[in-house]
Amino acid sequence: MKSAFKKLPSGKHSIDAGLLFSVTLCAAISTLLIYSITYNKVLETVGSSYWKTQAFSMVAGVAAAVIISFIDYRKLVKLWFLFVPAALALMALTFTSLGYRREGADDQAWLNLGFIQFQPSEVLKLAFILSFAHHLSRDEEEMNKPLHMLLLLIHGAVPLGIVALQGDYGTAIVFAAIFAFMICSAKISWKYLVAAPFVIAAGVAGMWFFALSEFHKKRILILFHPGTDPEYIEYQQDLGLAALKSGGVFGKGLFGKPDDYITVPEIHNDFIFTYAGQVFGFVGSIGLIIILAYICLKIFGDSRVSRDHLGKFICMGAFGLILSHCIMNIGMVLKVAPVIGVPLPFLSAGGTAMISMYAIIGLVLSTYSHRAVNYNVFYDEDEED
Numbered sequence: 001m002k003s004a005f006k007k008l009p010s011g012k013h014s015i016d017a018g019l020l021f022s023v024t025l026c027a028a029i030s031t032l033l034i035y036s037i038t039y040n041k042v043l044e045t046v047g048s049s050y051w052k053t054q055a056f057s058m059v060a061g062v063a064a065a066v067i068i069s070f071i072d073y074r075k076l077v078k079l080w081f082l083f084v085p086a087a088l089a090l091m092a093l094t095f096t097s098l099g100y101r102r103e104g105a106d107d108q109a110w111l112n113l114g115f116i117q118f119q120p121s122e123v124l125k126l127a128f129i130l131s132f133a134h135h136l137s138r139d140e141e142e143m144n145k146p147l148h149m150l151l152l153l154i155h156g157a158v159p160l161g162i163v164a165l166q167g168d169y170g171t172a173i174v175f176a177a178i179f180a181f182m183i184c185s186a187k188i189s190w191k192y193l194v195a196a197p198f199v200i201a202a203g204v205a206g207m208w209f210f211a212l213s214e215f216h217k218k219r220i221l222i223l224f225h226p227g228t229d230p231e232y233i234e235y236q237q238d239l240g241l242a243a244l245k246s247g248g249v250f251g252k253g254l255f256g257k258p259d260d261y262i263t264v265p266e267i268h269n270d271f272i273f274t275y276a277g278q279v280f281g282f283v284g285s286i287g288l289i290i291i292l293a294y295i296c297l298k299i300f301g302d303s304r305v306s307r308d309h310l311g312k313f314i315c316m317g318a319f320g321l322i323l324s325h326c327i328m329n330i331g332m333v334l335k336v337a338p339v340i341g342v343p344l345p346f347l348s349a350g351g352t353a354m355i356s357m358y359a360i361i362g363l364v365l366s367t368y369s370h371r372a373v374n375y376n377v378f379y380d381e382d383e384e385d
Contacts, residue, residue, distance in 0.1 A: 015069055016368045019298040020062070022291055023361055026346035027058040027354060029288070033275055034349055036254040037268050042261045042275070046268045050349050057351040061358025068362025069369050073314060076366070077134040080127075087127035090120035091162050107167035107341065118352035121163050121171050126359055128159050129178060129317035136186050137310040144189040152183065169207075169216065170340030174324050181320030182313050185303070219338040226335070236271070237335045239264045244277035244285070244333065251281030268349040270341055273333045289330070292345070296323050302368045311367035318360045 035051040037043060068076075093099060093111055100117075101108045110119050135155055142148045156179035164172040184193070208217070215233075222233050230238055243262035246252070252260050261278055264271045277285045296319060303315030322345050329344040331337030343350060345357050 013070065014369050015066070016298065016302060016365055019295065019302070019361065019368075020065060020365065022295050022298065023065075023346050023358070024058065024062055026288070026291055026295070027054070027061065029276075030272070030347040030349070030354075031055045031058060032254065033272060033279065033347070034268050036279060037275060039255060040261055041258045042263055043267055046349075050268060053351045054349055054354065057354035061355045064355060065358045065362035065365055068359060069365035071366060072370050073311060073363055073366040074308075074370075076363070077130050077310065077314075080131040080134055083127045084131050087120065087124040088162075091124055091159075091166075094120060094166055107169075109163070109166045109168040109171070116352075119350075121159075121166075121168065122353050122356035124159050124163070125174070125178070125321060126356055126363075128175065129182075129314060129321070129360065129363070132156065132179070132182055133310055133313035133317060136182060136313050137308070140186050140309060143186060144192070149192065156183070164207075164211065168341065169212070170328060170342040173328065173340070174321060174342065177324035178317050178320040181316045181323075185312060185316040186309070216338075219340075223336065223338060234335075236265050236339060237332070240271050240274040240333050241335055243267075243274040247278040247281040247285070249281050249283060251277070251279050251284055254279050270329065270339075270343055270348060271333060272348050273330055273344055276347070288347070292322075292326050295345075296326070299364050302364050305371050306367045307371045311371070314363050314367055318364050321360065322357075 031051055031054045034046070034054050037046050038048050038051055090111065094108055098111050098113065099108050100110050100112050102110055109121060110117060132155055135152065136143070139148050139152065143152060156175070160172050160175040160179070163175060218229070218233050222229055226234065228234075239262060243264050246262055261275070264274050267275050273285070273288070276288055280287070299315055299319045299322065303312045303319065306312045306315060325342055325345045328337055328340065328342040329348075332339050332342070343353055346354065
């Protein structure tokens with residue numbers, strides 16, 4: 001019988017070119033969109049530095065992803081005792097005088113170090129995926145024992161709790177999604193899966209009654225009662241929907257007149273999909289969604305060909321991260337999800353976010369390039385070697 005798995009040539013470094021190309025295509029489109037926003041003076045606060053930062057971050061991100069792809073992910077996870085404390089220390093600084101709240105945001109989740117401003121949770125995402133993958137791979141056979149499951153739950157709760165304390169509930173949901181996809185890809189007992197909806201419901205109820213402010217509650221409730229507060233909570237989403245619709249089928253093009261485009265707060269960042277809709281129209285918007293879906297499917301596919309469970313867990317963490325970002329961001333723009341400040345991967349403006357996303361893609365590329373076998377769906381198991 002011919003195996004469905006075929007050995008890779010010894011010493012040859014392979015890379016998932018389709019994945020790297022698709023994320024870089026999104027980053028290039030992002031740079032073009034932000035340049036267009038600057039050129040058309042759609043938002044006066046967005047100057048030329050934004051698209052230049054985005055372009056630089058794209059180039060730096062590609063370099064970082066390729067470099068990481070050459071490093072064996074099994075060696076990287078062994079350095080968890082270095083990068084986890086560093087990520088937690090950066091998060092702790094947001095609760096000091098170095099932490100600040102960006103204009104228009106309702107969370108203190110950023111650090112201002114003078115020469116750079118960035119969101120430490122981007123670093124924490126990377127650290128969590130690596131450390132939790134390491135934890136799962138070491139404990140998978142014992143994970144269904146109560147004490148081991150408790151330790152896994154604590155591991156997942158720590159980063160989620162920290163970002164929730166910052167008031168960054170969108171990122172807290174992202175961490176929950178990463179945890180869920182990673183732990184469900186392990187040998188978890190069906191008993192925990194049956195209990196999970198009840199635990200989640202209790203957690204949501206606790207957040208609703210004891211953690212969320214009245215403003216956050218209104219953001220959620222308004223989704224069920226549209227049109228009841230159009231000049232306040234609904235204002236940004238209503239503008240976003242109007243901007244998205246104004247692009248028609250094929251869009252208005254990248255370079256028109258300033259009056260041709262509808263200005264939406266954070267149009268270069270969390271609401272960049274609304275500008276893509278204006279520029280590229282319905283066809284272009286669907287095209288972007290297809291590219292993002294392709295990225296998610298490629299990452300999921302790479303998890304299937306990883307040489308071990310550690311690589312699979314890393315890929316599933318990246319899959320959960322990017323999928324949750326896409327669903328929440330586009331849902332927010334379409335007014336089927338509340339505004340919770342979750343950017344669109346590889347498209348929203350932000351240098352550190354771009355580079356950290358590329359670093360996570362680099363981890364996926366590492367699992368792909370260091371896989372022991374090359375899976376090919378066209379090999380027939382019934383054929384002779």
